[in-house]
Amino acid sequence: MTINNKIFLKLGISCLVAAAGLATSTGAQAHINLVSPPPLMSGHGLDDTALKAAPFGAPDVDVAAAKATNFKAGSMIDIDLEVYKIHPGEIVIFYTRDFEGEDVEPTYELASIKTPIPYKNLLLQAAAPCSPKVGCVTGTKSDQHFKASVKLPDIEGDIILVIRQVMRDKMIVDEDNGEVDLSEVYYHQAAKLHLTK
Numbered sequence: 001m002t003i004n005n006k007i008f009l010k011l012g013i014s015c016l017v018a019a020a021g022l023a024t025s026t027g028a029q030a031h032i033n034l035v036s037p038p039p040l041m042s043g044h045g046l047d048d049t050a051l052k053a054a055p056f057g058a059p060d061v062d063v064a065a066a067k068a069t070n071f072k073a074g075s076m077i078d079i080d081l082e083v084y085k086i087h088p089g090e091i092v093i094f095y096t097r098d099f100e101g102e103d104v105e106p107t108y109e110l111a112s113i114k115t116p117i118p119y120k121n122l123l124l125q126a127a128a129p130c131s132p133k134v135g136c137v138t139g140t141k142s143d144q145h146f147k148a149s150v151k152l153p154d155i156e157g158d159i160i161l162v163i164r165q166v167m168r169d170k171m172i173v174d175e176d177n178g179e180v181d182l183s184e185v186y187y188h189q190a191a192k193l194h195l196t197k
Contacts (some may be wrong), residue, residue, distance in 0.1 A: 001152075004070075010184075018041065018083075018188055024183040026097055027074075030086075030180050031043075031051070031083065031084045031085035031087070031165065031187060032051065032081055032082065032083060032084065032146075032163075032165050032189060033081070033082040033084070033189075034079075034080075034082075034143075034163055034189040034190075034191060035080040035081065035082055036078060036079065036080040037060070037069045037071075037079075037161065037191040037193060038069055038191060039057075039189050039190060039193060040056055040057070040058035040061050040063065040066055040189075040190050040191065041057060041058035041059075041061055041189075043189060045057075045058070046059065051187040051188060051189065052186075052187065052188070053188065054101075054105055054106050054159065054186065054188055055096075055101035055104045055105050055106065055162060055188060055190075056162065056188055056189070056190035057187065057188035057189040058188060058189075058190060060185070063099040063100075063101075063160065063192065066180065066192050067192070068158055068193055068194035069191065069192070069193055069194070070194050070196065071135075071152055071180070071193050071194070071195055071196075072194060072195070072196060072197070073152060073153065073154050073155055073156055073195040073197050074151065074152060074153070074154035075152055076149050076151050076152075077149065077150060077151070077152060078147065078148075078149050079096065079124075079146070079147065079148045079149070079150060079163065080094060080145055080146075080147050081140050081145065081146040081163060082141060082143075082145055082147060083128070083129055083143075083144040083146055083188075084141070084143075085132055085137055085141065085142060086128070086129075086130060086136055086137060086138065086141075086142050087128065087129075087165070087166045087167035087168070087169055087170070088112060088128070088136050088167070088169050089128055089165065089166045089167045089168040089169070089185070090125055090126060090127055090128060090137065090165075090168075091124070091125075091126055091127075091128055091146050091148075091164070091165055091166075092117075092119060092122070092124070092125045092163075092165075092166060093122075093123045093124040093125075093148070093150055093161065093162070093163050093164075094119050094120065094121045094122045094123055094124075094161075094162050094163045094164075095121045095123065095152075095153060095159045095160060095161050095162060096120070096121060096159065096160050096162065097155075097157065097159055097160075099158075099160065101160065101162070101190075103120050103130055104119075104120060104121075104160075104162050105146070106113070106164070106182070106186050106188075107182060108181070108182045108183050109135045109179060109180065109181065109182065110179065110180040110182065111178070111179060111180075112178045112179070112180065113170075113171070113173055113180055115180070116164065117182070121140070121153070123150040123151065123152075123161075124148055124150050126146075128165065129142070129144040129146050130144075131144065143195050147185070152193070152195060153195070155195060156195055156196060156197055157194070157195060158192060158193070158194050158195075159192075159193050159194055159195060160190050160191070160192055160193075161190060161191045162188065162189075162190045163188075163189045163190065163193075164186055164187070164188050164189075165186065165187040166185055166186060167184075167185045167186075167187075168185070170184045170185040171185055171193070172184070178190045
């Protein structure tokens with residue numbers, strides 16, 4: 001277990017899976033919204049449906065042409081994520097240098113509920129925040145913020161920082177073979193960062 005994981009396990013239950021989407025008659029509603037660093041697209045983009053668009057939650061955004069926020073390579077940065085709905089699970093933060101995000105496309109099937117979801121270039125995996133009033137009750141309205149510090153990679157150039165909510169209560173386990181369907185568990189956001197030494 002890494003030092004980061006130990007730190008966030010301690011913070012864990014007080015700051016785990018921020019929140020993502022709720023299906024309604026008008027479609028998915030934003031349950032997370034990246035405040036800082038600035039996202040490629042708001043968590044309320046496209047009438048609250050953008051968050052479901054893998055891998056960045058920014059459909060139709062030209063990532064290569066998008067404005068990047070400057071940071072020092074290898075530095076610590078603060079992540080601030082608004083949380084609108086509680087879902088048991090986790091917030092996962094990782095990065096890619098691929099503007100198409102092919103190497104960070106989500107996994108949609110697992111062999112069993114015990115199989116970990118794989119991530120490339122993982123920076124943080126932590127529990128989503130719960131409500132101080134009602135705890136971790138699924139679908140509870142919330143005004144919590146998920147806040148964390150992550151260390152950026154010590155590389156130069158542009159990266160896409162990916163923030164993904166994983167809703168464990170949306171996993172569907174096949175009763176016959178134990179396989180897990182993850183098609184409804186994710187919400188996505190991302191920020192473009194330019195790293196310099």
